[in-house]
Amino acid sequence: MIEIAKVVVAVFILLGALVCLVASLGVIRLPDVFTRSHAASKGSTLGVNMILLGVFFYLWFVTGNISAKILLGILFIFITSPVGGHLICRAAYNSGVKLNERSVQDDYNGIRNFVIKRKEDSYL
Amino acid sequence: MAFQILLNVFLAFCWMFLSNSPSAAGFFTGYILGMLSLFFFRRFFTRQFYLWKMFSIIKLLLIFLKELYLANVSVLKSVLSPKLNIRPGIFAFKTELTTDWEITLLSLLITLTPGTLVMDISDDRTILYIHAMDIEDAEKAIFDIRESFEKAIQEVSR
Secondary structure, three states, X not given: OXXXXXXXXXXXXXXXXXXXXHXXXXXXXXXXXXXXXXXXXXXXXXXXXXXXXXXXXXXHHHHOOOOHHHHHHHHHHHHHHHHHHHHHHHHHHHOOOOOOOOOOOEOHHHHHHHHHHHOOOOOO | OHHHHHHHHHHHHHHHHHHOOOXXXXXXXXXXXXXXXXXXXXXXXXXXXXXXXXXXXHHHHHHHHHHHHHHHHHHHHHHHOOOOOOOOEEEEEEOOOXXXXXXXXXXXXXXXXXXXEEEEEOOOOOEEEEEEOOHHHHHHHHHHHHHHHHHHHHHHHO
C-alpha cells in the first residue's frame, strides 16, 4: 500500500517538474512577450500545482497528516497566476511593445485610441 | 443563494438545540433535515433551490481543471515541435455577461484555455481583447468552448 502511494507521489512530482521544464523552454523559444506569457502563465500554474499536490499526497499517505496549507497554496496559485499573465501582457502592450511580425491580426490597436479619446466623457 | 444557506445553518442550529446534542454529528443531521425542508418549501423563495447551483459550481470547477490540462498539452506541443509555425494575433470578443465578478471569472477561464490570453477589457465592459497563439484553427473551436463557458457561468449566476 505504501509503495503504491510512493509511486503516485513520484509520478505527480516528476510530471510537475517536466511541465515546469517545458514552460521554461517555451519562455526561451517563443518569439515575443505575449506568446512567452502564454507558456509562462499556463505551464507554471499546472507544474507548480502538480508538485504541491504530490507533496500533499506524500504528507497524507506517508506521514498521515492532512496539510490544509498546501491546498490553500494550490487555490491561490490558481487564482493569481492568470491575472499575473494578463497584467504583464497589458502593461507590455500599453508601453509600446510590438507584436511579433508573424502576427496576423490586431483588433486591440485601433480601439486603444478610441478609448483614450472617449476618456473625457467617461466616468473614469 | 447565501440567504438559503444561512437559513439552512440556522435550521441546523435549531435542530442541535432541540435535540440537545451540541456535536458535529448533531449539526450534520440538522443540516440534512433543514435541506430537506428547504427543498419542500422551495416555491416560496425568489431564487432557485441552492443545491442545483452548487452542482453547477462543481461543473464549472471540472471544466476549469479539464481546460487547464488541455491548455498545457497544447502549449507543450507547440513548444516542443521542431518548426515553430504559430500565427499569433489579437481578436475582439463580445461578451454577454454584465456583472464584474462574472467577467473576471470568464477571463480567468479564457486565460487558462488552450492558446488564449486576455489582454484587456473595454471601458463599457462588453468587449474582451484576447491574444491567441494560433489564430486560424483556434478561432472557431475557441468560440464553441467559450459559448460553453458563458453558459456555465450564466447557470451559476442565474
